[in-house]
Each structure stands twice: as structure tokens, then as C-alpha cells.
Amino acid sequence: MNPALRRVVLIVALLNLGYFGIEFAVALAIGSVSLFADSIDFLEDASVNLLILLAFGWSLRSRSRVGMALALILLVPGLATLWTAWQKFNMPVPPQPVALTQAGLGALAVNLSCAYMLAAYRHHGGSLTKAAFLSARNDAFANIAIIAAGLVTAFLWRSAWPDLMVGLGIAALNADAAR
16 A cells, blocks of 8 residues: 555544544534434544555455445444434424534534545545445535534524434434444
């Protein structure tokens, strides 16, 4: 593996792991389903990027086995997201919209930074590197939805529904990624 690519993948993994902690803490503090779901996605992305670092020297069979184990591990947080959504559905208190929007903006900055760093290697680093780039780029769209949910909650509809709908959408994307 190219040493520069190895460094970029490590930075991307650490950024994702770090923002997982931040977003998870904010999600718990304000009761946000969308931030909880997105924090799980950051954990998934950190795991995938660490797997990319470790797996470059492994056989295809070994990488496949680790990938399947990772998918199973990621189902547990996905189920936790569904439980959080169910609780929000039963007690529909809207999350604090400013914190929701700010956390979404931070997530967008992290994902765009990761996509930018990986963009130089997306055609030369193999399918795993291309997948990491596409994941970071696509996650930015989920972050825009979180920001929109925060703004809608703040200015148009003081309800738990914008956050709940975005959170369930992100959970569905995470479940599809675990496949």
C-alpha cells in the first residue's frame, strides 16, 4: 500500500472515530434519532477504514470473512437506532434544533474533508479505497438532511418528526450498507 494512501486512510479512520464520539454524545444529550443514526454511520466508516488499513495485505477470502463479521457487528447499533426511534415515536419531544444543526454541520465538514482526502486515490487505490471515498461523499447528503431537519424544527415545524424521519432514513441506509 502506498505510504501516502495509508496515512490518508488512517486520518480518515481517526476523524470518523472522533466524530462518532462527538455526535453520539450530542445525540444522547438532545434526544436526536438522526444524530444517533449518523453517529453509528461514523463508527461504521471508522471500522471500514481501519479494515482497509489492515486488509491490504490479506487474501480475498480473509477480507471477505472480516467484512461479514463487521456487517454483523454493525447490525447491533442499527437495532439500537430503531429502538431509539421507537422511543421517540412514543414520546415525540423535538431535539434542540441549534445543537442538531451544529452537529450536522460538523458532520458535513468531517465527511467532506474525508471525501476530499480520499478523492486523489479513488481510482488508484483499489475497490476498498473507492468505496471509502463514495461512502464519505454519500454521507454528506445525510448530513445535509440532518441540517435541514434542524432548520425545519427551528423555523417551520417544532416537532420530533423531521429528526425522526431523517434518523429512520439514515438507519435504512446503514442497514443496507451492512448487507
